[in-house]
Each structure stands twice: as C-alpha cells, then as structure tokens.
Amino acid sequence: MYAPFATAGPGPTTSSQHEWGPKGPKWKREPIRGWHNGLVKVTAPFARATIRTRIIWTIFLVASVALVTSGAAVWMLDLRSIHDDIDNRLVLTRQELRRLAEEGIDPATKEPLTEPAQTLRVYMERSVLGSGEGQLGVVEGAVQWVSAEGIVLRPEDDPELVDRLLAEAEGDISTITTIDTARGHYRVLTVPVTDGNTTAALARVVDLNTAEAGLWRTMRIYASAAAVTMMLVAALAWLGIGRLLRPIWELRNATESIDERDLTTRVRVRGHDDLSALAAAVNHMLDRVQRAVEAQRELLDDVGHELRTPITVVRGHLELIDPDDPDDVKQTSELVLDELDRMVALIGDLLDLARSSQSDFVTPEPTDIEALTLQVFDKSCALGERDWQLGGCATGTTELDPARITQAWLQLAANAVKYSEEDSQVVIGSEISGSELFLWVEDEGIGIAQEDMERIRLRFARTAQATRYASGAGLGLSIVDSIVQAHGGRIAVSSEVGRGSVFTLRIPLTTADETRSVQLKESDKT
Ligand code: ADP
Numbered sequence: 001m002y003a004p005f006a007t008a009g010p011g012p013t014t015s016s017q018h019e020w021g022p023k024g025p026k027w028k029r030e031p032i033r034g035w036h037n038g039l040v041k042v043t044a045p046f047a048r049a050t051i052r053t054r055i056i057w058t059i060f061l062v063a064s065v066a067l068v069t070s071g072a073a074v075w076m077l078d079l080r081s082i083h084d085d086i087d088n089r090l091v092l093t094r095q096e097l098r099r100l101a102e103e104g105i106d107p108a109t110k111e112p113l114t115e116p117a118q119t120l121r122v123y124m125e126r127s128v129l130g131s132g133e134g135q136l137g138v139v140e141g142a143v144q145w146v147s148a149e150g151i152v153l154r155p156e157d158d159p160e161l162v163d164r165l166l167a168e169a170e171g172d173i174s175t176i177t178t179i180d181t182a183r184g185h186y187r188v189l190t191v192p193v194t195d196g197n198t199t200a201a202l203a204r205v206v207d208l209n210t211a212e213a214g215l216w217r218t219m220r221i222y223a224s225a226a227a228v229t230m231m232l233v234a235a236l237a238w239l240g241i242g243r244l245l246r247p248i249w250e251l252r253n254a255t256e257s258i259d260e261r262d263l264t265t266r267v268r269v270r271g272h273d274d275l276s277a278l279a280a281a282v283n284h285m286l287d288r289v290q291r292a293v294e295a296q297r298e299l300l301d302d303v304g305h306e307l308r309t310p311i312t313v314v315r316g317h318l319e320l321i322d323p324d325d326p327d328d329v330k331q332t333s334e335l336v337l338d339e340l341d342r343m344v345a346l347i348g349d350l351l352d353l354a355r356s357s358q359s360d361f362v363t364p365e366p367t368d369i370e371a372l373t374l375q376v377f378d379k380s381c382a383l384g385e386r387d388w389q390l391g392g393c394a395t396g397t398t399e400l401d402p403a404r405i406t407q408a409w410l411q412l413a414a415n416a417v418k419y420s421e422e423d424s425q426v427v428i429g430s431e432i433s434g435s436e437l438f439l440w441v442e443d444e445g446i447g448i449a450q451e452d453m454e455r456i457r458l459r460f461a462r463t464a465q466a467t468r469y470a471s472g473a474g475l476g477l478s479i480v481d482s483i484v485q486a487h488g489g490r491i492a493v494s495s496e497v498g499r500g501s502v503f504t505l506r507i508p509l510t511t512a513d514e515t516r517s518v519q520l521k522e523s524d525k526t
Contacts, residue, residue, distance in 0.1 A: 346475070
C-alpha cells in the first residue's frame with residue numbers, strides 16, 4: 001500500500017505493474033633548463049640503478065599501465081552500461097505513465113481516471129520498484145504521495161533532494177537528470193501529467209551509489225588481483241632477468257680481472273645467443289690486445305738490445321780517444337759518426353715498425369701501376385752498379401699507398417744490391433695475375449737457405465751467410481712485410497743458395513671495377 005507523505009497529508013494511494021528497462025660525469029655539463037631539468041632530476045636515480053633494477057622497473061611500469069588501462073576501460077564501459085540501463089528503465093516508466101494517462105482507465109477497476117492526481121496514484125500503486133529505487137507523487141507543487149513501507153530508498157528523507165525534485169516537477173516537460181545532494185547521488189525522472197486544470201508529476205529516483213555498488217566491488221577485487229599479479233610479475237622478472245644477465249656479470253668479473261700484466265684470462269662462452277657472441281667478441285678483442293701488447297714488449301726489448309750496441313761502441317771509442325792525436329780524433333769521430341748514422345737509420349726503421357700497427361700506416365689511393373713500376377726502376381738504378389733490367393710492367397690502376405709500396409719495393413732492390421756482386425743482373429718488374437698484383441725483384445746474389453726462408457721476415461733476423469757478406473740491422477724485410485700486410489698482401493720468396501733470389505710483393509687488387517680496368521688494359525696490351 002502507498003503511504004501518504006507526512007507533510008502532504010493523506011491522499012489516494014495507487015500502484016501499477018512496472019517494468020524496469022536499461023569510466024655526473026667528470027666533465028662539465030651545460031646546465032639543463034626548463035622542464036628538462038625536472039625530468040633529469042626525476043630520472044637521475046633510475047639512471048644510476050643497476051640494469052636489472054631498470055629492466056624490472058620498466059616491466060613493472062608497462063604491466064601497471066596495461067592493467068590500469070584495461071581496468072579503467074572495463075570500469076568505464078560497465079559504468080556506462082549501468083547508466084544506460086537506468087535511463088532505459090526511466091524512459092519505460094515515462095512511457096507507461098503516459099499510456100495510462102492517455103487511456104484514462106484504471107486497469108484494475110476499469111473505472112475512468114478523471115484527474116491527473118488519480119492517474120498518478122493508480123500508477124504509483126501498481127509500480128514495482130527495484131532495490132535502490134524510490135518515487136514521489138507531486139500534486140500542484142507539493143509532495144502528495146511517497147513509496148509504500150518496505151521500500152528502502154526514501155527520497156522524502158532527503159530534504160535537498162525533495163526541493164530539487166519539486167523544482168524539476170514544476171515544468172510541463174518530462175526530464176531525466178542527475179542530482180547530487182549531501183546525502184546521495186541520484187538519477188531522477190520527472191513526468192508531469194496534466195488535464196489543463198490540475199498538474200500532477202511522478203518523480204522516480206534511482207540511487208546511483210546502490211546501482212554502482214556491484215561495479216565498485218568488482219573493481220576492488222580487480223585491483224587486489226592486479227596488485228598480486230604485479231608482485232608475481234616483479235618476482236618472476238627478478239629471477240628471470242637475473243638468469244638472463246648472469247653472462248653479463250660473468251663478463252664484467254672476467255674483464256675486471258684482466259689488466260696489462262695478465263692478459264691471458266678469457267671469458268667463458270656458453271650457448272649460442274647474443275650474449276655468448278658478445279663474450280666471444282670480447283675474447284677475440286683480448287686476443288688482439290694481447291698480441292699487440294706482446295709485440296710492443298718484444299719491440300721494446302729488441303730496441304733496447306739493438307741500441308745498446310752502437311752506444312757501447314761509441315762510448316768505448318770516446319773513452320779511448322787521445323785528444324792530442326789529431327789522427328786518432330779524426331778516426332774516432334768518423335767511426336762515431338758512422339755508428340750514429342746507423343742508429344738514426346735504426347731508429348727510423350723502428351719508428352716505421354711501431355707505426356705499422358697504427359690504422360693510418362698506409363693511405364691507399366688510386367695508383368697507376370705502370371708509372372709506379374717505372375719510377376721504382378729508375379730509383380733502383382741509382383742504388384748500385386748492377387745490370388738493371390725491367391722484367392715486366394703491368395698497366396692499370398689500383399688502390400694502394402704509392403709511397404709505402406715504393407719504400408717496400410726499394411728495400412727489396414737495396415737488399416738485392418747488398419747481397420749480390422757488382423754488375424750482376426737485377427730484374428725489377430710488375431704483373432697482374434687473377435686478382436693479384438705482383439711486384440718483384442730478382443737478383444743473382446748469395447741466395448737464402450731453405451731453413452732460413454721463414455725466419456728472415458722476423459725483426460733483427462739475419463742469416464749467417466748475410467752477416468758475413470754485409471752489415472745490416474735485420475729490420476728491412478720486417479718493414480716490407482708490415483707494408484704488404486697493411487695492403488692485405490704477403491711476401492713470396494723463392495731462392496737458391498749461390499744462385500740468387502726472387503722477392504715478390506703479392507697485393508690483392510681492391511675493387512671489382514679496378515680489377516676489371518686493370519685486366520682490360522692487360523688484354524688490350526696483348
Ligand atoms: P738486413 O738486410 O739488414 O739484414 P733485412 O730484413 O732486409 O735485414 O733482411 C733480413 C735477412 O734476409 C738478411 O739478413 C738476409 O739474410 C736475407 N736477405 C734479404 N734479402 C736478401 C737477398 N736479396 N738475398 C739474399 N738474402 C737476403
């Protein structure tokens with residue numbers, strides 16, 4: 001039964017069947033100004049954290065954003081669906097009340113409904129309200145009827161709501177609106193019913209807090225589940241990333257234990273992934289560093305040893321010099337100057353060898369082979385009285401350092417002169433075969449024994465026969481070898497003791513185009 005509103009006095013009670021319808025480095029930095037400054041300050045501790053912490057924070061952040069975004073999307077869609085549902089049901093209520101007013105017959109008694117207030121009462125009596133719903137009957141600007149007892153939502157208990165409802169009900173158009181009061185948060189429908197003389201209005205109220213309670217409960221469960229998920233993600237990420245980064249820590253420990261005194265330690269290479277490739281690359285780098293450091297040490301030892309001899313010789317002669325004997329002074333000064341010249345030449349050679357490990361040791365440029373051959377031949381002729389012959393002359397252009405190749409080639413020619421008799425034949429020539437350039441010097445000198453062939457390339461290495469024949473430091477071929485290697489080539493030697501030797505510089509032709517140009521010219525020649 002419908003209870004009359006206390007302030008409005010007793011009145012007719014109506015009810016109707018109602019259907020409800022439907023989210024710092026050491027260097028000085030330039031000061032960073034503006035928002036960048038703030039960003040740097042915020043991210044600075046992150047930048048100092050370990051890689052493991054940074055990755056975990058990143059995963060944590062990404063997972064949080066994903067969970068919050070999906071939660072917010074679900075919340076917004078659900079909230080919208082709840083509100084749409086409420087509005088659809090309010091629209092249905094309006095349609096039912098209007099239909100009743102148009103028909104003008106009480107469905108229960110079949111009596112005609114003569115007044116708007118009567119229509120309103122009949123409708124309210126027949127209404128079945130859901131939980132969180134309430135209603136008021138307003139007649140001539142005052143609350144006439146309230147919901148029956150047992151209905152939980154009582155709009156009449158919220159004076160602020162009643163005032164707003166009366167204001168909404170004053171007009172002659174139906175409205176659906178949201179009203180927030182100190183006590184609650186409501187969705188409200190007002191439907192005026194009028195016969196021209198009197199006006200009644202239904203105010204149907206839906207408590208949005210009750211309607212949304214289920215959604216909020218779900219969201220709280222979602223938030224708890226998300227928090228647990230995040231903790232699980234963080235724990236698994238901590239373990240997984242630790243496992244993944246272990247090779248990097250091993251790499252770091254291994255590289256930290258390596259210094260210039262001990263370059264023999266190597267990193268353990270496990271598996272076939274990127275990190276094992278990195279470990280292998282570090283090992284290769286260490287191999288190269290070790291070779292370079294050992295080469296430098298050997299060079300220093302050799303230099304110390306080789307320079308000590310001329311210095312000892314100079315010192316010995318100067319100690320024994322008789323300053324009152326002009327002949328002795330002259331003789332000693334000639335000898336000392338000779339030794340000093342030898343030292344200067346030696347230092348020059350050693351510098352060349354030291355430079356050979358630097359990247360700018362050779363600077364290749366397109367070079368005309370024919371011109372280079374003729375120049376070297378001309379310069380060689382001045383090296384000594386020999387029967388100089390031009391054995392062959394390749395034509396074309398290739399990439400090489402003409403100055404360094406000339407230096408190497410002339411060194412071979414100088415050796416040919418040094419280790420051969422006067423007027424013997426020395427042949428100089430160049431040739432292209434396949435993808436290689438051959439630059440050679442052939443002599444009729446003392447030759448080299450088979451067992452010395454490999455050794456003579458080494459620094460300060462000399463054959464016993466050569467030591468008896470001529471003086472030298474044993475650095476010439478080492479420099480030639482460095483120059484040829486810097487061009488990606490090698491030295492080939494063929495020799496017979498007592499008959500002579502052929503030293504050939506074999507240099508690969510660099511690019512396909514140049515090779516072709518050289519070969520074309522060769523074929524043009526024939
Ligand atoms: P150096 O000539 O000062 O001894 P090199 O490095 O030029 O130093 O030569 C190394 C060694 O190779 C020589 O000592 C000699 O034994 C051998 N050698 C080089 N060129 C010839 C050559 N044309 N004929 C015979 N032996 C040679």
